[in-house]
Amino acid sequence: MKTTTLLILGCTIMSLSSCSSYTRIGDLTGISNRNLDDSQQYVMLEREVEAVATAENDALEQAVDTMTKEHEGEFLRNVKIYVKSNGKKVKVIGDVWGIQKTAVNVNTNANATIELKIGDNVVFDRRGTITDGKIIGLNANGVIVEYGKRKKKIELRYDDVTKTE
Structure with a gap:
């Protein structure tokens, strides 16, 4: 009797949890x-x-x-x-x-303004190594950079990238 009750209770719990x-x-x-x-x-x-x-x-x-x-x-x-x-x-x-509609202006501490836009080349620190990349996206939080031979993508804060030319 106990085993039957436990079996029914177990089946009921499993069926209810699978519904959610x-x-x-x-x-x-x-x-x-x-x-x-x-x-x-x-x-x-x-x-x-x-x-x-x-x-x-x-x-x-x-x-x-x-x-x-x-x-x-x-x-x-x-x-x-x-x-x-x-x-x-x-x-x-x-x-x-x-479609990226805008470029982003970043103010530095030296009161200089840097404009970042899609296609700009940047460098950033990746696990202790300076890595080259290309901006493929901009959002409110930072930039999306494509880097490496395999075209990996990473989202970085504006302060973590340096524009190169």
């Missing part, structure tokens, strides 16, 4: 709800952003729209998609890409 968790349904290289313009140069605007949407239908579309609108982007790359077991709630995690 997300199931990973896939990884995508890119996803968009808009037409992309081949003449534009797209840059990464934000890394590893998350959006959750609940709907009777089109929850995935709503989550993608939420992410692109919030970060003023056009599409997502390196996307992970999760769904609740009932299929009505979707979570999307990915990098937001779009």
